[in-house]
Amino acid sequence: DAGITQSPRHKVTETGTPVTLRCHQTENHRYMYWYRQDPGHGLRLIHYSYGVKDTDKGEVSDGYSVSRSKTEDFLLTLESATSSQTSVYFCAISKADGQPQHFGDGTRLSIL
């Protein structure tokens, strides 16, 4: 499996609190992605990065911000978590656009 580590794997928090999820890769891949997966919706792209300090929005970016200060780390932040952000979050990496994406094992986030 591709060297992708997501942390934490599980988190329960309260509405209004800030939350940061981390994706760490050891493959030196240029592209990194954050998706969320909810029942009946498949996976939806939140944000992605095409290099250090280069990021762009996906289809469901409202309420989320990202940062990538190093090649190996891509952080997803919920500034003020809401119950609608309860979901499973997946990080993915790829060498370049057009190349297959490799996914992490996900972070299950519950916001009460």
Add this chain to the structure above:
Amino acid sequence: LAKTTQPISMDSYEGQEVNITCSHNNIATNDYITWYQQFPSQGPRFIIQGYKTKVTNEVASLFIPADRKSSTLSLPRVSLSDTAVYYCPLEKGNTGKLIFGQGTTLQVKP
């Protein structure tokens, strides 16, 4: 953004060939067709990717007609371990963005 449409579920038996069709009527010229497999509590895993005609690898074949408005994933001789959800996201050309639909839950029975 164009999403794909697949059957919600399919059943099969061990040893049979399974064909899962994906509809993508609004595919753009520079979009690629990819297929992923997902087991419970795991991230999706890449199976195969194509642009047109037929692509084959060690686990599957992908058939794409000339108009590219649909594609078919073919799994030869499935086993119980092929029970999973299969997705056919479009990859937006030159961006790496994957646009997923709801996926097909394949149940393989003994």
